[in-house]
Amino acid sequence: MSIVTDPAAASGGGPAAHGRLRAWAYLSRVAEAPCAALLAFIERDHGGDPVAAAAAVRSRTALPDAVASATRARYATDVSQRDLTLIGSLGGRLVTRDSDEWPLLRTQQFGLPDVTPDGSPPVALWTVGTLDLARLETRAVAIVGTRAASGYGEHVTAELAGDLAAQEYVVVSGAAYGVDGAAHRAALGVGGKTVAILACGVDRAYPAGHARLLRAIAENGAVLSEYPPGVVPGRHRFLARNRLVAGLSDATVVVEAGRRSGALNTAGWAERMNRYLLAVPGPVTSAASAGCHMLLRQDRANLAVDAEDVMEVAGPFGALGAAPSAGPAPRPTDGLTAVQLAVHDGLPARGARSSADISAEAGVGLDETMAALAVLELGGLAFRSDEGWALARAVGRAPRPG
Template sequence: MVRTDGAVGGSPDDDLVDDTMPRPPTPPAPTDPHIVTPTVIDSRELRAWAYLAGVAEPPAASIARLVDAVGVRDAAAAVRSRRFPEGHQAVARSTASRHHLVDPDHDLLVAERLGGRLMTADDEDWPAWALHGLSTAETSARGGPPLVLWKRGPGSITKSSERAVALVGSRAASGYGTRMAAVLATGLVDHGRCVISGGAYGIDSAAHRSALAARGDTVAVMACGLDIDYPTDHGLLFDEIARNGAVVTEYPPGMGASRHRFLARNRLVAALSKAVVVVEAGHRSGAKNTAAWARRLGIPLGAVPGPATSAMSVGCHALISDGDAALVGDVAALERLVSPDGSDALSSVPAERGETDPFETRVAAAIGKRGGVTPADIATACDADITRVRSTLARMEVHGRAVSDGATWSLPRR
């Protein structure tokens, strides 16, 4: 954590080698194949990684090169003492303002209290293959792989990235955009996939909430520390994501969100996904930056078309018309984008998410034969959360068991 009071962890004589830092508790053996046991590393190395994670703005390529040259503990000592090996003076410039303000003990403790931990490239759950492309895609100031990842939640980042699709889009999403995000997220869960997004308002939160409501896996990639809820009123959402999935960031605890960190975060959203779909985006939407990273990394890119007159779909239409993105109008098209030849297709999820879901039966009964019922009316009739209702409606629409005119829902005619 970057401290404003000038305090630092440890003393100058035992720079980052004090072994009194307690090891994280060893978790119980996982019973879910998508949950991994954290790799336990030497506490002195852990503190050194935590220190280096906070002394420069990620992805900190110069620090990564120093670590490769001398090892993590000597790299941390060099930054702290301001004595750098020849050829590594770039580290001096990138760490000049923070090297004396980082308390690694505090950052590790904050993460542990949140149920989180620090991950390095030596960690069993480090998504090496997914992040490999960033090593050769340093075409911007915010390119390159992360030095570390801070993760909250039991979900495996590696296993999630092997079956993940990113759904991104405008924060000021329209009703059409949030509905399409729900349809696609629910369909992805039904196909056994993980939904990745950035935890923001609009399309991001609609994708996360729909995946959760469908009892699926979702990962939120943040542009701030694990201890900061951004947006502030998404705290409960992040708690729910972290209960079974994961909240992940390359920023240490205490680091706030800012524009350049969102842009840096977007490369991780793309890299950790098998495909990226822009659900809704205006002319200047930040989702277009994530789309650019998908193209740069060679990851399949799709975009959802919207009404021709909608300013919120201008970005999607441009991606499609320019040939940068494939048109994605439904889950079937999205699956073809991820796996054109079917080689990457995943098996369906358990039956309780499909036709035998008793809650779906309740929703169908609430719609009734006459139809024309709003999601709010259905939620009232079922005494259920409206997010769960919308997710169920989206699944029913995907499988042809409900239809919508954009505002109300009906059962299909037999």
């Protein structure tokens, strides 16, 4: 679809549509995001009608206690038209559930009513950029890591992000220094698409040193936030932002992260939201990779050394066409007893060997050896020829089904 930058045009241009857009703008500011209670009030109590929900909040009519509390400080301040005018002046738009480009599938998968802190989806997304956000539903991978990235970390990030972007993945990150910035730049460098998710209004370049990078991202992807224009960054907003980075992506890759870091917070959200989580190993002496090693050691993340590792799990059924693996691929010898395995190891790598020689090599009695060879032959692992016993593959025979 074509991306329109005028808020009135985005709403369809009619008064009713623009009224709904203003209501969404009001609701996105009236409570500090994320706010599961407000979303439930809109969707369950008012059937998804933002106009009715906004009117109830303004009039303080029949509000659940949680909604009344969350909106108490801001309900009387309605600057929705100002916000829409400002986002339009930036060439941006407010993307809502009324929009064709709303990433419906991704936001539906947020639903975490029992998770603390709040893991609910955004009310709306304030967006500057050319990318249709519906693209996030297919091939989107988050790449996150430390701000104090090492040369190794930046190199690995660039390789991963560049290769993924070249395969038409949208690279998602948080526009911070270090790994985030390297991921965005690498995606742009190959002509790919990238999305920066901010913990402040999209009218603010944060960090300031990435103002130019953020402009380039908007020209070739999107800069977005659940926070309206003018909202300043804060620690709690970075933690809330991390759930969007993980939740709007199919997989999250942690390149470098200390034991206590924002990247591990994002990894935690990926786990809770049942997204794929991968981690890049680093030098064992590197504190910057300690968090990655912890994720791998605790079997919380898959190993990622290149883009193919990510593409095995991320995207529609995995970009390489394989279903996600629950563990290492099974080996033909899995399930053999100790005696059968010893006899299998006694088979020659080339040529053939008599059962007596195999018995001596394996240190197993001849009767047990003969019984084990029969099992191996039945399982397609061994083959009897005129010269003796041999590995099935060594005599050019395909293993037979067991």
